[in-house]
Each structure stands twice: as structure tokens, then as C-alpha cells.
Amino acid sequence: MAPQEPTAGEARAAAPAAGRRQVWRRLLARRTARAAGLVIALLLLIAVAAPLLSAIEGQDPTSYHNDLLDSAAGGVPTGSLGGVSADHWLGVEPGTGRDVFARLVHGARLSLLVAVGATVVQVTIGVLLGLAAGLGSRLLDQLIGNTTEVMLALPSLVFAISLMAVVPADFPRPLLLTLVIGLLGWAGTSRLVRAQTLSLRQLDYVAAARLAGAGRWRIARRELLPALAAPVITYAAILLPSNVVSEAGLSFLGVGVKPPTSSWGQMLSGATTWFRADPMYVLLPSAVLFATVLAFTVLGDAVRTELDPRAASRLRVGAARQAAASPTGPPTGPSVGLPVGLPADEEATA
Amino acid sequence: MTRFLLRKAVGMIGVLFALTLVVYAAFYLAPGDPAQLACGEKCSPAQVLQVRERLGLDAPVHLQYARFLQGLVAGRDFSAGTGLLHCPAPCLGVSYRSGEQVSDMIAARLPVTASLAFGAMVIWLVLGVGTGLLSALRRGRLSERLLTALTLTGTAVPVFVIGLVLLIVLCAQLQWLPFPSYVPLTEDPQQWFWGLLLPWFSLALIESAKYARLTRSAMLETLAEDHIRTFRAYGVSERHLVTRHALRGALTPVIALTAMDLGTLFGSAVLTESLFGLPGLGKLLVSSVSLIDLPTVVGLVLVTGFCVVLANIVADLLYAVTDRRVVLG
Numbered sequence: 001m002a003p004q005e006p007t008a009g010e011a012r013a014a015a016p017a018a019g020r021r022q023v024w025r026r027l028l029a030r031r032t033a034r035a036a037g038l039v040i041a042l043l044l045l046i047a048v049a050a051p052l053l054s055a056i057e058g059q060d061p062t063s064y065h066n067d068l069l070d071s072a073a074g075g076v077p078t079g080s081l082g083g084v085s086a087d088h089w090l091g092v093e094p095g096t097g098r099d100v101f102a103r104l105v106h107g108a109r110l111s112l113l114v115a116v117g118a119t120v121v122q123v124t125i126g127v128l129l130g131l132a133a134g135l136g137s138r139l140l141d142q143l144i145g146n147t148t149e150v151m152l153a154l155p156s157l158v159f160a161i162s163l164m165a166v167v168p169a170d171f172p173r174p175l176l177l178t179l180v181i182g183l184l185g186w187a188g189t190s191r192l193v194r195a196q197t198l199s200l201r202q203l204d205y206v207a208a209a210r211l212a213g214a215g216r217w218r219i220a221r222r223e224l225l226p227a228l229a230a231p232v233i234t235y236a237a238i239l240l241p242s243n244v245v246s247e248a249g250l251s252f253l254g255v256g257v258k259p260p261t262s263s264w265g266q267m268l269s270g271a272t273t274w275f276r277a278d279p280m281y282v283l284l285p286s287a288v289l290f291a292t293v294l295a296f297t298v299l300g301d302a303v304r305t306e307l308d309p310r311a312a313s314r315l316r317v318g319a320a321r322q323a324a325a326s327p328t329g330p331p332t333g334p335s336v337g338l339p340v341g342l343p344a345d346e347e348a349t350a
Numbered sequence: 351m352t353r354f355l356l357r358k359a360v361g362m363i364g365v366l367f368a369l370t371l372v373v374y375a376a377f378y379l380a381p382g383d384p385a386q387l388a389c390g391e392k393c394s395p396a397q398v399l400q401v402r403e404r405l406g407l408d409a410p411v412h413l414q415y416a417r418f419l420q421g422l423v424a425g426r427d428f429s430a431g432t433g434l435l436h437c438p439a440p441c442l443g444v445s446y447r448s449g450e451q452v453s454d455m456i457a458a459r460l461p462v463t464a465s466l467a468f469g470a471m472v473i474w475l476v477l478g479v480g481t482g483l484l485s486a487l488r489r490g491r492l493s494e495r496l497l498t499a500l501t502l503t504g505t506a507v508p509v510f511v512i513g514l515v516l517l518i519v520l521c522a523q524l525q526w527l528p529f530p531s532y533v534p535l536t537e538d539p540q541q542w543f544w545g546l547l548l549p550w551f552s553l554a555l556i557e558s559a560k561y562a563r564l565t566r567s568a569m570l571e572t573l574a575e576d577h578i579r580t581f582r583a584y585g586v587s588e589r590h591l592v593t594r595h596a597l598r599g600a601l602t603p604v605i606a607l608t609a610m611d612l613g614t615l616f617g618s619a620v621l622t623e624s625l626f627g628l629p630g631l632g633k634l635l636v637s638s639v640s641l642i643d644l645p646t647v648v649g650l651v652l653v654t655g656f657c658v659v660l661a662n663i664v665a666d667l668l669y670a671v672t673d674r675r676v677v678l679g
Contacts, residue, residue, distance in 0.1 A: 146364075149361070149365065150364075150365050150368045150369070153365045153369070153655055153658050153659045153662070154369065154655065154658075155614070155616075155617030155618070155651060155654035155655050155657075155658055156617075156618075157617055157618045157620055157621075158617045158618075158620070158635055158650060158651055158654050158655075159372075159373075159651065161620065161635060161636065161639055162373065162376065162377070162635075162639055162647050162651065163376060165639040165640060165642075166376055166377055166642070241505075241506065245508045248508060248510075249508060249510065249621055252510050252621065252624070252625075253620065253621065253624055253636055254636070254640075255636075255639070265510075268510060268511065268514065269510075271514065272514065272625060275514060275517065275518050275522065276518075276522050279518055279522075282514050282515070282518060283515075286511045286514060286515060289508065289511060290506060290507055290511060293505075293506040293507070293508070294502065294503065294506035297502050297505055297506045298502055301502065
């Protein structure tokens with residue numbers, strides 16, 4: 001089955017639902033979206049102020065505190081709840097005695113930086129290639145289409161692990177994570193943008209621009225990009241939380257950032273050996289990671305509802321049949337493991 | 351149908367070819383000397399040179415790649431110590447590290463990952479489709495809210511978080527379940543089941559949310575269709591309507607998605623396997639990546655890529671089988 005040609009209806013759905021300010025207002029009117037936004041704002045604040053916060057606590061994320069560990073018990077923190085004290089607000093890491101609070105807030109920094117960076121890379125590549133495929137010659141379209149096909153078939157987690165491992169250790173790891181996640185995950189965006197471009201370019205206002213003598217580049221920039229903003233933002237909002245998980249997953253597997261840089265995923269992988277002696281050390285990074293991903297997911301859902309009401313209501317009441325009859329949607333990413341490729345989203349299959 | 355399959359098969363070969371090319375290119379640029387690694391740390395430079403020659407690592411990279419492709423199609427021979435080691439097609443090469451054939455190594459791990467994937471699938475289908483159907487048939491604010499909450503949470507929890515939490519609660523604290531381990535099904539079915547139960551649930555809980563949502567929306571959508579309305583007008587009972595007529599249409603996307611998810615799972619079970627220490631494909635990948643064991647990594651990428659591509663084709667076929675309106679072309 002060749003990818004289904006989008007209908008005019010989809011193009012209409014793609015047009016911005018309303019002005020930017022209206023969308024903002026309606027987003028703020030949703031209670032869940034407001035809560036999610038608050039959590040994200042807090043996270044951003046923590047990430048930006050990470051060094052300051054750990055300085056207030058009087059700790060840093062890398063110093064060892066062997067004196068706080070019970071060497072007889074194999075390095076479990078002394079004291080209750082993983083060594084919580086006035087000096088160490090959330091206790092210390094078993095085995096090393098590094099401060100958990102400092103490592104968590106610094107982990108927020110890394111997590112957000114990598115996730116946002118990767119999303120920017122994915123969206124940029126996706127939009128550029130999608131536009132090129134939708135507006136360019138048939139040969140170019142074919143070439144980009146095939147590349148996208150290969151990218152979608154890529155066992156992305158397997159590939160990400162391999163790539164992370166082969167790049168020399170002196171290459172900055174956070175940047176590498178960003179690039180690997182970004183470069184492996186643009187296919188969905190590119191596909192979406194191509195389909196939207198193909199349907200948009202048939203609309204009268206684009207034809208009018210063409211007749212007025214506008215070149216391809218100008219049409220792409222002035223006529224198509226504004227109309228593409230809504231679906232692309234919606235898609236990016238779905239990509240972002242999945243990128244947070246990707247970073248945590250790769251670090252969990254030990255191919256992400258290397259110690260002493262701290263990452264939630266890396267803390268969790270350490271926790272697998274300590275969960276019996278020190279459950280706190282598992283729960284803290286788990287809870288933080290969960291809250292982050294949930295907040296981004298909820299916000300993404302709200303953004304979708306506001307920007308693309310048609311698709312959102314379709315999800316609730318039931319999709320148009322012709323959409324469901326086409327199995328050519330992009331395969332959903334391995335949401336179980338690591339959605340580097342595509343976020344788990346039923347729209348992708350429906 | 352035949353044309354469809356033929357076209358898909360050609361496309362599949364193209365994709366797999368591109369995959370090998372990309373992995374080869376990436377690993378050729380990798381630091382570290384495979385010959386040194388294969389030989390061990392105490393090897394003298396002369397010995398390393400010998401190993402390099404034996405593994406064919408002294409040849410230019412395009413030649414190495416060509417030999418790899420040749421092995422894949424026609425099989426090839428390796429010199430191993432005294433005699434020749436024949437590796438029949440499709441030959442994925444010989445591990446730099448252990449000297450084992452990659453295809454054997456993968457075949458040995460495949461049952462673990464397959465057990466994990468299929469077991470999890472059964473649970474997520476039961477949980478997901480069941481919840482989805484229930485909430486579609488008993489529409490109401492509560493079930494809708496519950497399902498939305500569940501789905502959002504499900505997509506927000508990474509498997510290594512839910513797995514760890516379940517491990518702490520069910521195995522360490524309550525001791526309801528044994529710590530996960532892998533015992534082959536053929537050896538002891540009971541231990542196989544108990545050892546994998548927790549990994550299955552960790553994977554399935556996350557997946558089932560997606561399936562519940564999909565089942566629900568597909569069911570509602572089918573129930574709104576014309577032919578169902580006609581049946582209803584004829585007085586067919588609601589129960590009969592759902593079980594005999596609507597279910598088939600509603601399950602079409604679910605079946606296709608299942609095929610696709612299963613295919614991807616073979617490559618993405620890495621996290622679950624690492625967390626629970628199951629010796630599957632993912633575990634093999636993580637260890638061979640850290641050892642820069644190129645043939646094993648390439649082999650794994652190929653095999654997992656093959657699973658994904660195959661799953662896509664199967665999903666398309668299943669669509670056509672379950673929904674007659676779909677035309678393969």
C-alpha cells in the first residue's frame with residue numbers, strides 16, 4: 001500500500017485552530033494542563049538553578065562521602081531513609097556517598113537539555129526534509145521517502161546503543177545523546193510534514209501565491225510554515241516526553257552520560273543493585289522521572305486537543321473510518337522500551 | 351497479493367542492506383582495535399598482527415564489507431586455529447571475542463527474547479483489549495476518565511521504572527513472586543512461567559494502556575457504522591451485535607498494532623532484559639557493544655531490523671485479512 005494521499009479534510013484540520021493567544025488562554029483554562037505546566041516550570045527552574053540549589057544545601061553532585069556509609073553493610077548509607085540528614089536532604093548514594101539531592105537537580109538539567117535539544121533536532125530535520133519531499137521533484141520525494149522508510153525500520157534502540165558506544169569517549173556525552181536521539185527520531189515528523197505539505201499545496205491560497213510568482217522557497221516559508229506550525233507543535237509535544245525516556249533509558253543501560261555526570265537513568269541503573277538495602281535510592285529518581293514524563297505527556301495531550309480539535313475529538317468518539325482502514329500509518333515506536341523512533345500514539349496507527 | 355508480497359520483499363531487502371551499510375560505516379569509525387580485543391591484553395604486537403590477519407581485519411573496509419555480504423548470501427570460511435571453520439549462508443560472521451558464530455549466539459538468545467515478547471503480548475492483549483471493550487460498552491464519565499488517566503500514566507512510565515518498583519514491592523518486600531530468571535520452557539515449564547511473570551507484567555502494563563485506548567476508539571467507531579445501525583434496526587440484540595459483528599471490525603487495528611509491536615519488541619526488550627538480567631538479544635547487544643564486537647552487533651541490528659520490517663508486512667497482511675475493504679496494492 002502506498003502512503004495514503006491526504007484528503008482535503010486533513011488539510012483543513014491542519015490549519016491553525018485559532019490565534020496564538022486564544023490557544024494559550026484555552027490551555028491555561030484546563031486544570032490538568034495548568035498543573036502540568038506548573039510542574040514543568042518548576043523543573044525548568046530547578047534545572048537552571050541546579051548549581052545554586054546544591055550550593056544552598058552545601059553539597060555538590062560529585063564529592064564522595066565515605067564517612068556516611070556503613071562499610072560493614074557493603075556501603076549502605078548510615079541513618080534512616082538512605083541517610084537523610086540536615087546536610088544531605090535526600091540522603092546519599094549507596095556505594096559512593098554522593099549527595100542524592102545534588103545529583104537529582106543536576107540530573108534535571110541534563111534530562112531537559114538532552115530532551116529539548118533532541119526534539120529540536122528531530123523537528124528541524126523532519127520539517128526540512130518533509131517540506132523538501134512535498135515540494136521538490138518526484139526523484140527527491142522518492143529519495144527522502146525511502147530514507148524515511150529505512151529510518152522507521154531501524155531498530156532505533158539497538159542503533160542508539162551501538163552509536164553511543166562507538167563514538168570516542170572524549171566527545172561530550174550530553175551532546176552525543178542529543179544528536180543520537182535526534183538523528184534517529186526525525187522520520188515521523190518528516191512523514192507528517194510531507195503529507196501536510198502535499199495537501200496544503202493544493203489549497204487555493206497556496207495556488208494564488210504560486211500564480212503571483214512566488215518561488216518554492218517563499219511558498220514554503222510564507223505560506224506553508226505557518227499552517228504547518230500547529231501539527232508540528234502537536235507532534236513535538238508528543239516527542240518531548242519520549243525523548244526524556246530515551247535519555248534515561250540509554251543512561252540506564254550505561255551507554256549514556258558517564259559518571260561523574262549525573263542522570264536519572266544512571267541513578268536508576270545504580271539502584272538495581274541497591275534496591276533491597278536502600279529503597280529510597282530507587283524511589284527518588286523513579287518518582288522524579290515519572291513526574292517529568294507525565295507532566296510533558298499531559299501537556300502534550302492538552303496541546304493536541306487545543307491545536308487539533310478534530311483529531312482530539314476523533315480520539316474520543318471514534319475516528320473516521322477511512323483513516324482506520326489504512327494500515328500505512330507509521331509504526332509506533334517501541335514504547336515499551338524506548339520510543340526513540342516514534343512516540344506511542346494511537347493516532348499513528350489509526 | 352503476490353505482487354504486493356514481492357514488492358514488499360524487495361523493499362525489505364533494500365532496507366536491510368541499508369542497515370548493514372550504516373552499522374558498518376559507524377563501527378569502522380569506532381575507536382579501539384578489535385584485533386587487540388580479540389587477542390586479549392597480554393598479546394604481543396606480533397600476535398595481534400596475526401589475529402588481525404586471521405579475522406581479515408587487515409583488508410580495506412569496503413573489502414571487509416563485501417566479504418560480509420558474500421557470507422550473508424553464499425556462506426564463507428574462516429580460518430580457526432588449525433582448520434577451516436565453515437559458516438553456511440546466511441552467515442553473520444564470527445564473533446571477534448569468543449570465536450563463536452554470530453548466528454549461533456543469536457539463536458541461543460532468541461528463545462529468551464521470544465518468551466519475553468510473546469508472554470507479555472498475551473497479557474497486554476487480555477488486559478488492554480478487555481479494558482478497552484469494557485469502557486466502550488459502558489460509556490460514562492468515570493470509565494473515560496479512568497482510561498485516560500491510565501493511558502497517560504502508562505505512556506509516562508518507562509519500563510525500567512515500573513519494573514524496578516514491581517521488583518521491590520512484589521519480590522523483595524511482599525515476596526509474592528520469585529526474582530525473575532530464565533529457565534528454558536523445554537526444561538521446566540513451571541519455572542519458566544514463574545521466572546518470567548514479573549518481566550511480562552512490567553512490559554504488558556505499559557503496553558496495555560495503549561491497547562485499551564485503541565480498542566475503545568475502534569469499537570466505538572465500528573458501533574457507529576451503517577451496517578451496525580442496520581443490524582440494530584432489525585432488532586439484533588446488543589450483545590450479539592458486539593460479539594458477532596462489531597468485534598471483528600474493532601479488532602482489526604488492534605491485531606495490526608500487535609504484529610508491529612511484537613516486531614519492535616525484539617529490538618527494544620533491551621531495557622527489560624538488562625533490568626531483570628534475562629540473557630536475551632538485548633543483553634547480548636549491550637555486552638557486545640562494550641566489547642566492540644562488530645560482527646555480533648551487525649548481526650543483531652540485522653536480525654532485529656528484520657523483525658521490524660517483517661512485522662510491518664505481517665501487519666499489512668493482517669489488515670487485509672481481517673478487513674476486506676483494504677486492498678493490498
